Amino acid sequence: MADNAATTPAQKGILGWIERSGNKLPDPVFLFFWLIAGLVAISAIASLLGWSALxxxxxxxxxxxxxxxxxxxxxxxxxxxxxxxxxxxTFTHFHPLGYVLVVMxxxxxxxxxxLFGTAMRAGVRNxxxxxxxxxxALVGMIGNLAADAAYVVLIPLAGIIFHxxxxxxxAGIAAAFxxxxxxxxxxxxxxxLDALLFGITEASVETVFGDFTANIAGNWYFIAAMTGVFLPVIWYVTDRVIEPRLGPWNAAMAGQGVSPEQRGEAAPAVSDEGDRxxxxxxxxGLRMAGLAVLFVVGLWLFFTLGPGTPLIDETATPEARLTPFYQSLVAGFFLLFLLAGWAYGKAAGTIDDHRGLVKMMAGAMEDLAYYLVLAFAAAHFVAMFAWSNLGLILAVNGADFLGNSGLxxxxxxxxxxVVAAVLNIFVGSASAKWALLAPVLVPMLMLLGISPxxxxxxxxxGDGATNIITPLMxxxxxxxIFCQRWQKDFGLGSLAATMLPYSIGLLLAGLAMTIGWVMLDLPLGPGAGVFIESPATIQPTGPAIAE
Structure with missing residues (x-):
């Protein structure tokens, strides 16, 4: 792997500029620390200048x-x-922290x-x-629930299956990626991801408007529709654009487009475990995991519809009755993954006893070590942004400006x-970018009647579309390396050029879907809509924004 990586040529043009510029950025953890330093200076200046808002x-x-x-x-x-x-x-009360730790x-x-790896293999092998x-493509999108496993299991497996x-x-690797x-x-x-992002959204709302409980299912309908919209895009780009560009595999074998084994060379350290x-x-194990999933779903239906309806607040207003149900979904996904994984492990022989189960839970926390460091920095940035009152001032004045713009x-x-897509080229972490943008964007849009x-x-x-073209991902x-396993001369520019049609297609499709969703005012998830009544007692001075 190291030899192949060493021969990757230096990139020129826009890709080279992106790579060089992005590599100059600090790690997201230190990016937050630098932003905190800048925030301190700006808050001192703003205080001296008397910045304020109603x-x-x-x-x-x-x-x-x-x-x-x-x-x-x-x-x-x-x-x-x-x-x-x-x-x-400040650290322990950072909302995304609890959500992510529980789900993970x-x-x-x-x-x-x-369970995740086996389920993905079962989904694509035959x-x-x-x-x-x-x-x-569908298994890849669903495989996001498995986080890193989707990258290390499904993507190389797709190349093997296409071959x-x-x-x-x-082409298989590109479609899976x-x-x-x-x-x-x-x-x-x-x-x-929903637990992570909505935790940041919740914290951003509370910096301005006080107590707010995020609904982890608030984008459920939207992301499900996104799956249906993205699927034909990936299908079309793979079969009609990328694969014809790569040429027939048998023809490619005449050159360097052959596997290392066929060239008589040692293969890179990429496991073929997924091909068996x-x-x-x-x-x-899969059957037992399926039964465990049905059990958890049935249990939540019982808690919601059964005697006493513990997950429904019968005394609340109609629109707030399901609030306990939404709040319980973090725990619901924790239990679903836990019991399904345990049922699979016991049946497949990968979990011996309860000690093995506890060890796996501890291992999951070890994997979150970097996230904990990032969360510490992000939590203080968000909190200090609120202490300075700059978030509220920017949100109110920004809402006033946008209201006057008539957009x-x-x-x-x-x-x-579009802004998220461009920023994603330079800052890959979804949580880091949202922690930067949300404290201003979410309250500002709420003042304009747009829901969190x-x-x-x-x-x-925007966050996902450009993941596949930035060398900083x-x-x-x-x-x-997965590509070089089959085509030795496949370089960084080759990969970026291969993935660019997907990026453009997904961005345009996602943009069109977002615009259409807003214009039709469709529900985003259970109890979540596009628009809300503005929480402001005094509206921005500009004209009401068009819906």
């Missing part, structure tokens, strides 16, 4: 007018004391027990040749899609 929801009891919120310097004695005294609480306790068991591309079907293996990474937010079910037949224990809602959300769920959905569309070098 609070959108609070009234001064003495005057009866909207309360004036002034910029506060983070170098004030109160904020310095707050930083050092409240540091543990279960998902880590399912991954380590082998696919008909004609349906091979859409099945690979076995007489098709170009690089487009599904797993380009369709990063598309899925049939909410999962770890499912064993009887694995099949039994319709679909145009604003379309712009967010819709803001999150628009960000997700953490798995990009690994995908290059």
């Amino acid at each position: 609070h959108p929801t609070e009234v001064d009891e003495a005057t009866g007018q909207a309360r004036v919120i002034a910029a506060t310097s983070l170098l004030s004695p109160e904020n310095i004391r707050r930083l050092w005294v409240e540091m543990p609480a 306790l279960g998902a880590g068991v399912a991954e380590r027990a082998g 696919a008909p040749t004609f349906l091979l591309t859409p099945i690979v 076995a079907a007489g098709r170009h293996p690089v 487009a599904g797993v990474s380009g369709g990063f937010s598309a899925n049939l079910l909410p999962g770890q 037949e499912l064993t009887a224990p694995e099949r039994r 319709p809602s679909w145009a604003l959300l379309g712009a967010i899609v 769920e819709m803001a999150t959905a628009a960000y997700r569309v 953490v798995y990009f070098p690994l995908i290059l």
